[in-house]
Amino acid sequence: MFKIGFHTAGSGGNPTGLGRFLSAAGxxxxxxxxxxxxxxxxxxxxxxxxxxxxxxxxxxxxxGVGGTMPDYPNMDNxxxxxxxxxxxxxxxxxxxxxxxxxxxxxxxNEPNRSVQSADWLGKFSxxxxxxVNADGYKYMAFGYSTGTPDEGAWETDGMLDYLxxxxxxxxNAGVCLHEYSLDPKSIQTGHPHLVGRFKQLFDTCDxxxxxxxxxxxxxxxxxxxxxxxxxxxxxxxxxxxxVYAPYDDVLGAALWWLGPKFDGIANRLQPYxxxxxxxxxxxxxxxxxxxxxxxxTSGGGGGGGGDSGGAPSIINADFGGGYVDATDDSxxxxxxxxxxxxxxxxxxxxxxxxxxxxxxxxxxxxxGPFKATLSQIVRGLNPDGFYR
Numbered sequence: 001m002f003k004i005g006f007h008t009a010g011s012g013g014n015p016t017g018l019g020r021f022l023s024a025a026g027x028x029x030x031x032x033x034x035x036x037x038x039x040x041x042x043x044x045x046x047x048x049x050x051x052x053x054x055x056x057x058x059x060x061x062x063x064g065v066g067g068t069m070p071d072y073p074n075m076d077n078x079x080x081x082x083x084x085x086x087x088x089x090x091x092x093x094x095x096x097x098x099x100x101x102x103x104x105x106x107x108x109n110e111p112n113r114s115v116q117s118a119d120w121l122g123k124f125s126x127x128x129x130x131x132v133n134a135d136g137y138k139y140m141a142f143g144y145s146t147g148t149p150d151e152g153a154w155e156t157d158g159m160l161d162y163l164x165x166x167x168x169x170x171x172n173a174g175v176c177l178h179e180y181s182l183d184p185k186s187i188q189t190g191h192p193h194l195v196g197r198f199k200q201l202f203d204t205c206d207x208x209x210x211x212x213x214x215x216x217x218x219x220x221x222x223x224x225x226x227x228x229x230x231x232x233x234x235x236x237x238x239x240x241x242x243v244y245a246p247y248d249d250v251l252g253a254a255l256w257w258l259g260p261k262f263d264g265i266a267n268r269l270q271p272y273x274x275x276x277x278x279x280x281x282x283x284x285x286x287x288x289x290x291x292x293x294x295x296x297t298s299g300g301g302g303g304g305g306g307d308s309g310g311a312p313s314i315i316n317a318d319f320g321g322g323y324v325d326a327t328d329d330s331x332x333x334x335x336x337x338x339x340x341x342x343x344x345x346x347x348x349x350x351x352x353x354x355x356x357x358x359x360x361x362x363x364x365x366x367x368g369p370f371k372a373t374l375s376q377i378v379r380g381l382n383p384d385g386f387y388r
Contacts, residue, residue, distance in 0.1 A: 010040020
């Protein structure tokens with residue numbers, strides 16, 4: 001599916017042509033109409049509920065004492081108490097001009113990236129998701145900025161509990177992320193650590209036997225204040241569409257931004273509402289889907305290469321060394337291997353036998369010839385070498 005759209009504002013900026021672009025996407029059975037709107041519903045009414053992904057967020061909420069505050073929780077408070085107070089204040093100011101049955105709601109934006117904060121944020125999001133869902137709305141948590149959260153954040157107890165809630169409520173709770181390359185000349189810079197970082201979230205879920213959550217990339221692009229002059233960025237956008245298309249759980253990505261401020265980026269992004277129409281009308285993804293592995297209920301697999309209770313799958317493979325490009329070959333080397341083992345920069349194992357990991361099609365991951373036990377699924381690439 002083509003799942004690239006635009007991030008709009010309730011007022012201001014330059015959304016001219018957005019309706020025509022959305023109509024074009026609506027004519028393609030292999031496309032989704034994607035709109036994220038801050039403080040309004042600009043673009044929402046130009047979409048078909050049957051083929052669109054919509055996300056609403058507020059940039060400020062009442063602070064409870066007569067003023068306003070940024071869309072960021074007070075982490076000095078108990079997370080459950082803060083979740084309830086924050087949601088009540090958010091509801092008070094929320095735009096009412098959309099269908100709550102169809103539009104996802106994001107309540108916070110770009111929280112602290114650290115592992116230390118992640119457990120609190122997971123508990124906050126779990127408590128708030130339950131409240132938001134009870135009021136009939138669909139909830140998107142976090143809105144983490146590009147390149148975040150830090151590695152290990154998804155593994156905290158609070159986060160894992162929230163991800164389990166998402167797995168049990170797939171149509172009503174999910175995760176919002178931001179993915180920029182931070183390079184105004186190429187959206188591919190830093191992949192998959194910037195654009196494509198959602199895979200770390202999916203890897204965590206796969207390791208823990210949790211169904212992957214629904215994800216919306218609420219802000220996508222090159223930089224927060226810069227885009228290539230249209231149509232020079234179209235090849236990047238085709239590449240971006242190919243990054244997200246294999247993943248059904250990535251609902252869509254919204255290019256930043258058609259709203260005001262940010263050095264007038266709207267006037268540079270707006271021409272893409274026209275130049276991207278042929279791509280939106282004709283896009284068909286012809287690659288292989290990337291689906292989550294079947295959850296192992298035998299008591300093993302999810303703990304990092306432990307005994308699964310049965311005979312392990314043995315891979316005997318010969319790989320000549322060098323670097324495997326995951327985007328071309330759909331193969332991924334292991335980043336996480338057992339204590340005492342590591343792989344050198346050519347991919348050759350230091351020892352003749354170690355646990356390795358495969359992609360979702362169970363294709364070989366690693367180097368050889370060597371004997372390796374196929375364990376849980378983890379993706380990761382480090383072009384500078386594969387060390388623990």
